[in-house]
Amino acid sequence: MTSADGRLTAVYAYAVCRPFETDALSDVKGVGGGQLRTLAVSGSSDGNATDHEDLWAVVETVPAADFGEESLHRRFEALPELEQLARAHHTVVQTLGAVTATAPLRLATLYYDDDGVRTVLRREAEQLRAALDHIAGRAEWGIKAYASPPPRATGRPVPAPPSELGPGSGREYLRRRKAERTSAQDARDVLDRAVTELDAALSAVAVDVHHLPPRLAAAPDRSDTPGLSAPTHEDVNLLNAAYLVADDDAAEFASVVDLRAHALPLRIEVTGPWAPYSFTPRDLGSGRSGPGDERTESADPGAPPKSRS
Amino acid sequence: MTQGDFHRDRPVVSQGGWPGGNLARQVPQGQGGSANLADILERVLDKGIVIAGDIKINLVDVELLTIKLRLRIASVDRAKEMGIDWWESDPSLSSKAADRRLVEENEQLRRQLRQRSDMPGALESADPALVEENRRLREQLAEQESGREEDS
Numbered sequence: 371m372t373s374a375d376g377r378l379t380a381v382y383a384y385a386v387c388r389p390f391e392t393d394a395l396s397d398v399k400g401v402g403g404g405q406l407r408t409l410a411v412s413g414s415s416d417g418n419a420t421d422h423e424d425l426w427a428v429v430e431t432v433p434a435a436d437f438g439e440e441s442l443h444r445r446f447e448a449l450p451e452l453e454q455l456a457r458a459h460h461t462v463v464q465t466l467g468a469v470t471a472t473a474p475l476r477l478a479t480l481y482y483d484d485d486g487v488r489t490v491l492r493r494e495a496e497q498l499r500a501a502l503d504h505i506a507g508r509a510e511w512g513i514k515a516y517a518s519p520p521p522r523a524t525g526r527p528v529p530a531p532p533s534e535l536g537p538g539s540g541r542e543y544l545r546r547r548k549a550e551r552t553s554a555q556d557a558r559d560v561l562d563r564a565v566t567e568l569d570a571a572l573s574a575v576a577v578d579v580h581h582l583p584p585r586l587a588a589a590p591d592r593s594d595t596p597g598l599s600a601p602t603h604e605d606v607n608l609l610n611a612a613y614l615v616a617d618d619d620a621a622e623f624a625s626v627v628d629l630r631a632h633a634l635p636l637r638i639e640v641t642g643p644w645a646p647y648s649f650t651p652r653d654l655g656s657g658r659s660g661p662g663d664e665r666t667e668s669a670d671p672g673a674p675p676k677s678r679s
Numbered sequence: 680m681t682q683g684d685f686h687r688d689r690p691v692v693s694q695g696g697w698p699g700g701n702l703a704r705q706v707p708q709g710q711g712g713s714a715n716l717a718d719i720l721e722r723v724l725d726k727g728i729v730i731a732g733d734i735k736i737n738l739v740d741v742e743l744l745t746i747k748l749r750l751r752i753a754s755v756d757r758a759k760e761m762g763i764d765w766w767e768s769d770p771s772l773s774s775k776a777a778d779r780r781l782v783e784e785n786e787q788l789r790r791q792l793r794q795r796s797d798m799p800g801a802l803e804s805a806d807p808a809l810v811e812e813n814r815r816l817r818e819q820l821a822e823q824e825s826g827r828e829e830d831s
Contacts, residue, residue: 386728453716456723460714463723476727490730501728512718582721641714647722653729 378434381481384462385645386491386498387426388506390470395428398465401458402432409484411491425495425502427487428466437480446478467645471506473498474647494654501650508577508616509643511623514585515568515609516637517561564634565608571630575623576613580648584610608636612648 373379382401395406407430410423435441445451459477466472481487491498573579584607615623620643631638 452720456716456719459723460719474723474727476729477723479727479730494730585717641718644722647726650726650728652726 373431373433379431380434380437381483381487382430382432382437383475383479383481383487384428384430384459385466385472385474386502387428387466387472388470388502389424389426390466394465394469395462398462399458400430400432400462401455402430402436404430404432406430406462409487409491411488411495425491425498427491428462429481429484429487432480437478442478463645463647467509467643471502472645473501473505473650474645497651497654504578505614505646505649507618508614508646508649509620510646510648511576511613511615511620511643512639512641513568513572513609513611513613513627514607514639514641515565516607516639518635518637560635561608564636568630568634568636568638569609569611571626572611572613572623575619575626576615578614578649580612580614582610582612582648584608612644614646614649615643 384400384406389410392408395408398406400406406428409427409429411425411427412423445455456477463472463474467474481490569579613623624640627638627640630636
């Protein structure tokens with residue numbers, strides 16, 4: 371497509387959603403700084419018209435030069451640019467998530483023009499509707515659990531019970547080491563049980579749960595600590611999970627977190643509500659790639675050849 | 680519940696939230712916009728529907744892995760400062776994709792070096808940049824392998 375001033379444009383698609391009051395987007399700028407638009411699709415996947423346009427996509431017309439494959443790869447490699455792009459994308463998705471059922475699309479999903487988006491919406495309408503049904507009236511909550519400070523031993527040695535052996539003897543040393551090892555194992559068991567209990571309690575309230583890879587470091591509270599210190603006991607991320615929670619149950623979910631935070635030896639971080647990023651299908655079967663075959667490249671005859679760097 | 684419930688005597692941190700404080704969706708904490716970048720990237724890079732079609736660019740998993748790996752090599756210190764460290768525990772990245780890519784690159788570099796050294800006196804004239812890159816790749820590979828041993 372070509373804009374009024376003759377430049378090539380592309381269409382950046384953020385999310386697929388249910389209809390909403392578009393006023394919600396009036397103050398939101400997109401990844402290209404442009405105006406956000408909605409595209410509506412009616413009809414079922416078999417081509418029969420339905421009563422109303424119940425499937426929307428939120429898109430933005432962007433300069434093709436800034437969103438070509440090469441420039442995107444370059445922008446993705448520079449953290450500040452990646453951050454800017456990710457935050458702009460996220461802001462639009464979150465704004466939508468607050469007002470309607472929203473299925474986010476992967477960052478940098480670009481089409482040649484509006485018709486390309488509509489074609490996909492029509493082709494995948496059935497699965498997109500199912501995905502929206504799953505998340506309607508629900509939001510994603512992020513939970514990260516760490517071992518609660520203070521850790522088991524803050525420099526204090528494990529108190530040694532009276533022994534007939536001299537304090538400096540080799541047997542006494544071995545006995546003390548064994549006691550310390552047992553104590554460390556016990557502490558790990560306690561934490562494992564606490565995480566299991568927390569996860570079970572949250573899952574009981576949630577509709578769905580998705581476990582993410584654990585983080586190594588706790589970033590948010592480090593601003594007052596100059597430099598990166600070695601990871602400590604509290605930095606070990608024991609649980610990193612996303613829970614899909616009905617809006618009506620959000621308060622109950624929060625109180626479960628609160629209750630467990632007091633009862634369990636865990637430091638718990640809550641993030642959210644998020645648009646349900648973790649609860650939309652990653653791949654919609656387009657009929658071309660088999661299930662589980664995630665590496666299958668798009669085999670569109672009309673697709674431009676990919677330039678590999 | 681009130682916001683205070685979250686912060687009584689345990690350091691429970693809340694971030695994110697719907698923008699604009701939309702109370703219709705029961706917002707239990709502050710306004711949005713301040714979410715941690717690592718949390719955002721964890722979602723926008725790894726989640727979200729991938730739809731093929733009349734599509735200009737489709738950043739499929741393979742390419743995202745490459746991006747993550749490049750970030751890892753180029754700006755790992757800066758990324759760590761910001762709390763972005765998912766590659767540390769991403770098994771597909773840390774123990775498979777990263778290794779494979781480095782092995783492939785190293786193999787390629789070795790072949791190039793070998794071809795040059797087949798020529799008389801060629802090793803001396805080997806591209807210093809190539810030699811340096813090969814050395815660096817070997818170091819990264821060794822790092823990867825030792826990291827993987829620690830993991831298992």
